[in-house]
Amino acid sequence: xxxxxxxxxxxxxxxxxxxxxxxxxGESPAHEESSEGQDPVESATQESGDGLLGLKVRNFGPLIxxxxxxxxxxxxxxxxxxxxxxxxxxxxxxxxxxxxxRKVLELGAGTGINSLAxxxxxxxxxxxxxxxxxxALIEENVxxxxxxxxxxxxxxxxxxxxxxxxxAIKQEFGLFDVILGSDVLFEAIxxxxxxTVYELCxxxxxxxxxxTPRESARENSILQSFSRYFNMTQSIVSGxxxxxxxxxxxxxxx
Numbered sequence: 284x285x286x287x288x289x290x291x292x293x294x295x296x297x298x299x300x301x302x303x304x305x306x307x308x309g310e311s312p313a314h315e316e317s318s319e320g321q322d323p324v325e326s327a328t329q330e331s332g333d334g335l336l337g338l339k340v341r342n343f344g345p346l347i348x349x350x351x352x353x354x355x356x357x358x359x360x361x362x363x364x365x366x367x368x369x370x371x372x373x374x375x376x377x378x379x380x381x382x383x384x385r386k387v388l389e390l391g392a393g394t395g396i397n398s399l400a401x402x403x404x405x406x407x408x409x410x411x412x413x414x415x416x417x418x419a420l421i422e423e424n425v426x427x428x429x430x431x432x433x434x435x436x437x438x439x440x441x442x443x444x445x446x447x448x449x450x451a452i453k454q455e456f457g458l459f460d461v462i463l464g465s466d467v468l469f470e471a472i473x474x475x476x477x478x479t480v481y482e483l484c485x486x487x488x489x490x491x492x493x494x495t496p497r498e499s500a501r502e503n504s505i506l507q508s509f510s511r512y513f514n515m516t517q518s519i520v521s522g523x524x525x526x527x528x529x530x531x532x533x534x535x536x537x
Contacts, residue, residue, distance in 0.1 A: 343370060345403075347427045348396050351420055360420065362396055365493040366465040368525035372493075373400045381489065382406040385460035388452075388483055390443065390476075391467045395421035395436065401463065402432040409456055411441035444475030449482045458485035465493045468502045477508050480530075490530035493520065 340349050341362070350361040372378050387406035389398045391413070398410035398421070410421050418438055425436045439455075441448050462484055467476060480490055490513065494502060506528060509515060513530040520527050 343367070343396060345428075345431050346396060346399055347424075348394050348399075349420060349423050349427060350394055351416075360393070360417070362394055363466050363495070364523065365495050365525050366393065366396055368520040368523050368527070369397050369463065369465045369491070369493045370400050371522075372491075372520060372527065373397070373404060379404045382461060386456065386458075386485075387461045387463065388456075388459040390441065390462065390464040390479065392421055392438075393417055393465075395424045395438070397463050397465060398436050399424065399428050399432065401461075402434050402436045405433045406461065407434055408436045409452070409459075410436050410438050411452070413440065413442035413445075415440070441479070443471065443479040449479060453483060458488065459483055460485055460488050462488065462490045463492075464490075466495065467492060468494045468505050469497070471505055473505050473508055476505065477512075480509070481512055484532060486532055486534070488532060490528075492528040492530070493525050494528075495525055 339351075340347060342348075343362070348362060352361045373382065382401050382404040383406070385406055387398075387401045387408045389395075389401070389408065389410045392398050392410040393412065394417075395410050398408045402408045410425075412418050412421065418440055421436075421438050425432075425438065429435075437456075439452060441452055462480055464476075484490055492506075496502065506515065509530055511533075513532055516529045518527050518529075519525065
């Protein structure tokens with residue numbers, strides 16, 4: 284089953300089996316069987332149904348992630364399939380090497396799960412979101428997982444395209460070696476995401492975006508806007524329908 288967003292776009296949650304606490308509309312949870320003894324990170328990804336309004340806390344491997352879809356009703360309130368796919372990618376040695384001792388920025392961090400995973404790979408991580416409730420949720424998850432992290436995670440507000448906030452981030456942290464974003468195309472305004480990434484990505488930096496395809500024409504238009512300034516390669520994350528877009532800055536020689 285899929286949950287439809289207010290504008291008709293289908294969205295998917297990661298791992299919603301035994302965590303449903305509020306059945307909603309008098310319905311039973313879609314999955315009542317316990318997955319006791321199974322590593323949550325290795326369990327099959329499930330799609331959401333109408334009962335998925337009581338998401339609370341879920342284990343993703345060693346990470347304990349609080350989610351609050353029932354109260355927040357926003358895209359930053361739960362772990363989506365694209366975030367789980369990025370989490371899967373960050374278990375690979377090549378990505379762990381890429382993150383190790385690098386300055387990492389996450390855009391639209393939501394629950395902060397990918398920022399936490401990057402910090403576990405010894406990245407110097409700044410988790411950002413434009414939504415204040417999402418920032419509070421990220422702070423909560425940072426506290427829940429502080430003893431798992433190799434380095435602390437810094438949380439800051441960043442509205443894409445906001446020049447004052449972009450400048451403040453740049454002044455405080457400089458440019459970033461790695462920029463992460465999962466499902467950032469879902470609500471992105473064309474141009475705002477590009478200028479944010481362009482202003483904050485180091486010349487030798489990389490940008491890793493994951494998204495579940497929903498509106499291909501719109502999503503491709505946003506990604507193509509990057510092509511003037513970035514080289515782009517795309518692949519499908521193994522075992523999912525999530526697209527991973529890998530961007531590196533084009534170097535212009537004068």
